[in-house]
Structure formats: structure tokens, C-alpha cells
Amino acid sequence: MIELRGVSKSFGAKRAVDHLDLTVRPGELFAFLGPNGAGKTTTIKMICGLLAPSGGTVTVGGFPASSAEARRQLGYVPDQPYLYDKLTGREFLRFVVEMYGVDREAGTARIDEMIDTFEMADFIDELCENYSQGMKQRVVFASALVHEPRVLVVDEPLVGLDPRSARIVKNMFVAQARAGAAVLMSIHLLAIAEELADTIGIVDHGRMLAVGSLDELRKQAQHDGSLEDLFLKLTGDGVHRAISPVARARLETPK
Incomplete structure (x- = not known):
């Protein structure tokens, strides 16, 4: 499991991640989406123990992300x-x-x-x-x-891949989740996220805007459309809104 609670990260005066909550459970394939500069790669580096958070907690498999125990459970593919x-x-x-x-x-x-x-x-x-x-x-x-590893974290997995390699990688994601791994992928290809993900989280300016299945996202956004439509509705106007009650209830569900 991956668990972030109230995680923030600042670089000088710039806050890249702002009180972010995120959970990826065993057997779950989580697509982590957001515009460029939304804080996705910074978040991933904190999950992998490559950056220390300025505030909040990050755990992998129940251990602090910076610990050797967490790293032994983690597979990481950088961008x-x-x-x-x-x-x-x-x-x-x-x-x-x-x-x-x-x-x-x-x-x-x-x-x-x-x-x-x-x-x-x-x-x-x-x-x-x-x-x-x-x-x-x-x-x-x-x-x-x-x-x-029990946890797999991947940053932009399909960049530069030919169709055959992309298909192999997509099949691998599904197989890992079915085998019980917690899988987090940061990806710009919304159609792939819609095709593969059990859960989708949309982040902008370091804050989680919405999280859930595609149907749950539609309810949160009060908009019945494709993932691309929802993504643009939530991020395209630059409105930074707090996480919805539906998303908050999901995050606060006991393990």
C-alpha cells in the first residue's frame, strides 16, 4: 500500500505539493493525472524516498518512504x-x-x-x-x-514506446495489479488511464481535485463525459477546488 497524509513539499517560496492525501491499495491500479507542473513527479519522488516532504507523512507498505524496508518493497520506473x-x-x-x-x-x-x-x-x-x-x-x-515488489510506481510509462512495447507494458500493469501489487502510474495519455485504471486521481497545483473511479469522478464533477472532458473541466479553468466530499469519504475509509 501507498499512503500519503497531509503531504506538502516546498522549494523555497514555491509550494509544489499542498497538503496532499493519496492512497493506493494492494491490487489497485491508480492513474495519477494532472497538467504539467501539477506536482506529480515531486509526489512520486517523495513516495520513492528520493525527496523528503516538507510536511505530512508518506508510507510504503506501512514503512516510512525513506526507509530501507519501504525501498525493498518498491519498484520504480522514472520518467x-x-x-x-x-x-x-x-x-x-x-x-x-x-x-x-x-x-x-x-x-x-x-x-x-x-x-x-x-x-x-x-x-x-x-x-x-x-x-x-x-x-x-x-x-x-x-x-x-x-x-x-509489492508496490510499483511509474512516471510516464509509455513515452517513446512503439505500439508493441506499449502493449507489453500495459499488460504488465494489469498483471501486477491482479497479482496484488499496488500500482501507481503518472500518465498524460488519458485514454490509457481510462482503459486501465481502477482509480483515477486528478491533481493540480499540488492539490487533489478529485479521486475515484470514472463514474465517481463524473459525480464529483457533476458532469457526464469522457475522462478528457472531466480532466479539462476540473483543471482547464484554473479553479483550485478542495477535494469533494465523495473523494474525502474514499480517502478516509479505514483499511
Whole structure:
């Protein structure tokens, strides 16, 4: 589970995240939406322990996000993935499993499973410097999952992917949630969020405007339309409204 309570983050006089509440439960695929500069990446970095909040609490699997216990449960794919050019994809995955302390035999089995899942057999033993963007992204996703995390956090997962790689990644999201992982994806492609997400959260200026299923969002916005229509209604006029009672009731529901 991912849980944020009253989380704020300021950079000097600028407040990037403003008293944000957010919960992603096991088995839930949560789409985190907002305009550019809304605070999504800052929030994700706090969840992953890369930034400390200025206020509030962030927990992953019941542990503070900055703790080693939280990081062991977390798989993270940043918006700008990085690979070591002079390693092969297999060597990079081996590096990751050793970093997480996975037993060598179990690690080898997991690497083989990831190669199969992401259809990488044809290129996994080539140097990463020779990979296309889609190949690199598949290896990065595999590296986020190879230690079997209970929480998966992904920032803009489909940027630069060819249709085949995008389909593999989308199937992976659904499979992880069905296996019981808490999955949070920040994404600009509203059609993908509408297709895949169990729950959608819309944030702007660091505040949660609405959260729930698509039907719940329609009720909160008092507008019957597509996710794109709802998104533009909530964010397009620049009105920063407090979270609705329906959304607040969802956030405050006991575990």
C-alpha cells in the first residue's frame, strides 16, 4: 500500500505539493493525472524516498518512504530511465537482483521470467548502448519488477514506446495489479488511464481535485463525459477546488 497524509513539499517560496492525501491499495491500479507542473513527479519522488516532504507523512507498505524496508518493497520506473551502456541487458538485471540481495538461483529464474514476459530474448545479451528506446524501456521495467515488489510506481510509462512495447507494458500493469501489487502510474495519455485504471486521481497545483473511479469522478464533477472532458473541466479553468466530499469519504475509509 501507498499512503500519503497531509503531504506538502516546498522549494523555497514555491509550494509544489499542498497538503496532499493519496492512497493506493494492494491490487489497485491508480492513474495519477494532472497538467504539467501539477506536482506529480515531486509526489512520486517523495513516495520513492528520493525527496523528503516538507510536511505530512508518506508510507510504503506501512514503512516510512525513506526507509530501507519501504525501498525493498518498491519498484520504480522514472520518467527518464537510465541504463549502463557498457552492460548487456542481462548483466544490468543481474546487477539489480544482486543489489536487492536476491538469492543467485532465484535471481536467475526471475531474470529469465522477465526476459520472457517482456519479450527480450532477441536482444538481452547485446550492449544497452545499441538498444532502441522501446528495448531500453522494457529492460527498465524488468529491472523494476525483478525483485518482486509489492508496490510499483511509474512516471510516464509509455513515452517513446512503439505500439508493441506499449502493449507489453500495459499488460504488465494489469498483471501486477491482479497479482496484488499496488500500482501507481503518472500518465498524460488519458485514454490509457481510462482503459486501465481502477482509480483515477486528478491533481493540480499540488492539490487533489478529485479521486475515484470514472463514474465517481463524473459525480464529483457533476458532469457526464469522457475522462478528457472531466480532466479539462476540473483543471482547464484554473479553479483550485478542495477535494469533494465523495473523494474525502474514499480517502478516509479505514483499511
